[in-house]
Amino acid sequence: MxxxxxxxxxxxxxxxxxxxxxxxxxxxxxxxxxxxxxxxxxxxxxxxxxxxxxxxxxxxxxxxxxxxxxxxxPLKGSDLCRTMLEKNNELTIVIVSDISDEAALEHDRQYWVAVGFNHDSGKFVVNHDFDMEWPFAIAINPKTGEPFTAKEVGL
Structure with a gap:
């Protein structure tokens, strides 16, 4: 659409x-x-x-x-996740990958708690990995367990 x-x-x-x-x-x-x-x-x-x-x-x-x-x-995947963080939406659950958005979705759905986005490196930072940064992250709706859509978050 x-x-x-x-x-x-x-x-x-x-x-x-x-x-x-x-x-x-x-x-x-x-x-x-x-x-x-x-x-x-x-x-x-x-x-x-x-x-x-x-x-x-x-x-x-x-x-x-x-x-x-x-x-x-419409924004989706890492672009949506990045925009949500930039607009100060509170993200509690993300799936991360160092390969692609698609690889994150195919991941074994191990969820991580997001802490932010490093603008200098252009990568996502999650608290379970301390200094580890990930280039791809998918924001997950905790109510459904599925990726957020742009419409759900007003983007």
Whole structure:
């Protein structure tokens, strides 16, 4: 299942929002823009040829010249596990492997307690192995004993 992020027509935003109602945009520092400031910025984007802007979460590869979101596959396996740790989701159970995500799932399902992700090495650290790091880890739902899905954790 491919995920597509929403896009907003810039011209439509300017045309369909009454004066004083474009209060949902921010500058590059996160400061909310007033309606007047937002309208100026949106008109600048139009003058540069931009036709759409993302509506919501960041979207890698977003085409501002009309294509919008290119589509994304849902996170799974080590990518999902890494993202869960980065978003501070508490992981209690993972299956690790030094070969691949698939090898972790084929493992004898010996579970490990996760303690984190080493950003310098790009590997997972589990408390049973002290200083041992693993390149692959699958987050396990303790209620089902099966790998978490992106949908289950809101990603």
């Amino acid at each position: 491919t995920i597509f992020h929403m896009k907003q027509s810039i011209a439509g935003c300017l045309r369909n929002n009454r004066v004083g109602t474009i209060d949902f945009l921010q500058d590059e520092n996160g400061k909310p823009l007033s309606d007047a400031e937002a309208r100026i910025e949106l008109k600048k984007l139009l003058s540069k040829g931009h036709t759409v802007m993302p509506a919501g979460d960041d979207c890698e590869g977003f085409d501002v010249f009309g294509g919008g979101c290119p589509g994304h596959e």
